[in-house]
Amino acid sequence: MPLLEVRELTVRFGGVVALDRVSFDVNSGEVVALIGPNGAGKTTLFNVIARVYRPGAGAVMLDGEPVLKLAPHQVVRRGLARTFQNLALFRSMTCLENVLVGDHINIRSSFLGASAPVPNALKAEAEARNRAVEVLDFVGLAPHAHHPVAALPFGVQKRVELARALVSKPRLVLLDEPAGGISHEEVGDMARLVQRIHSDLGVTVLLVEHNMGFVMGISDRVVVLDFGRKIAEGTPAEVRKNPAVIEAYLGAA
């Protein structure tokens, strides 16, 4: 059984069909890329899976369980974490605090327990800090742990987003344009990082990306969207040769 099943997903914004009966699977242990020209519906699809938008029709199953029945805050408890395209870091917090929020579901401390701090709550906090520092170290940001995120360069903030999504140990992570807006050298670092998420942490990855070099280098499979419809799916080599994909990107000859 695939880890994530997307079935006949349709989303309309007024008269615009943002997604038109899109179906695909993500198997456990894969790196799957979702590509397509601007406005193809990639981020919309992410937002449906993460329960930000409600689709008109269709189903999303995570490990056989329907995702669309969950409240937005319950999705991460099922092992699905995400990053955001335009960075949605908690800007008043430090890197470490951002990552700690990412681990919210795993910190065993109640409202009263944390306020009166009982030993158990303090222990849970200390353990969470260790996990957060570990993950910050994994993405290479340990020295920045106590810096406020708002003051850090964009490329660093991207990695904070990544750390925040990984700290809860999800089974599937959705990465929305991990290489978007960062410098050429950083793209290579990010590609290696995504590969390590996959190989070292064993997390399945579904990503949206415009940088074709990045996508072709790290993906096991590629799903291509255009105007809300899936027009191709396959290995990077297959997709690159697909005439429909070439037409979508270059326009009809």
Next chain:
Amino acid sequence: MLARVRRAPPRYWLVLVAAVLLIGLPTVVTSFQSSQWNLVLIFTIAIMGLNVLVGYSGQISLGHGAFMALGAYTTAILIARYHVNYLVTIPIAGLVTGAIGFLLGIPALRLSALYLALATFALAVVTPSLIKRPEQLTGGVQGIGLVPQEPPQFAAAAFSTVTGGTQMTSEQWLYYLSLAIAVLLFWVAWNMIRHRPGRAMRAVRDGEVAAAAFGINVAGYKTLAFGMSAFYAGVAGSLYGLATTYVSPDTFPVALSFQLLVGAVLGGLASTVGPLLGGMFVYWLPIVSSQTISDQSWIPEQISSVFVKAGPAVTYGALLILIMIFAPNGVVGLITSGYGALRKRLRGAGERGTGQMPPDPQTG
């Protein structure tokens, strides 16, 4: 341990100095002045709660005066009608008010910021009239009178030892009671903010979609913040009733809710010492502004007469505008940025890049 003490950021020293001053205060000032500072502490407690709501969870309330009224009446009714020990009524007042705040928070969080402001404002407007209705219980427009609370043996003995034989008055005792409760509640809020629930609230304030994506129940935390801040206001109201020994519908006018919010903003939202400054503003500003402005000969007669006639509201408004323009992070923000700039000057710009950030700057 010693190294930790030496490395402690200056704000911890500031807190220590403030604590020593506050503890020593009643031994050097008069009993009446103690009662004035007691009210400062009481407003500080209410603003601490408001700070959790507005500063950390990003919601707004123009109705905290109503929560204070609720706490004060809970205490007054329990003492006058049911002869409950006054110390016992303080937590009860907090819990009753907190529960009502929590329940009000449930519909309130369906509202956007502007409508939430209006809804809580409506609460502040109707509460004084509602209080008058059940006359048997609340005493109607007459209100409820209470007797002054005498200091217990141990406190009176300790006080007379320190001051060299001076008898402790009720005012001084209530000051210490408020101080102890303020310190306890400060400690609770400080822990809450630094740990999981506080991070969740700040996450909700910074971005609801992202907060929900990491498993934070946005509605739940907003309601919790509402309940917690109402609890603080309830405790403050209870202490207010004990301090003034009289509660009536007019004790808690709509203006009080504004003053509390202005105090929270003036002191500095999302800061730990801001509420104390806010409490001082709320209590002293009306007194100082009506007394001193008319004394200032350099202020034109026309202007000063407006201030005197319109009362403290004009001063509040003027100060709020000034703060919003020149110090959007309140007085605490002004001090912090001023201190930061000073330190940079002293150290030289070269070291700017390597300067270590203090741990958890947010909680300062």
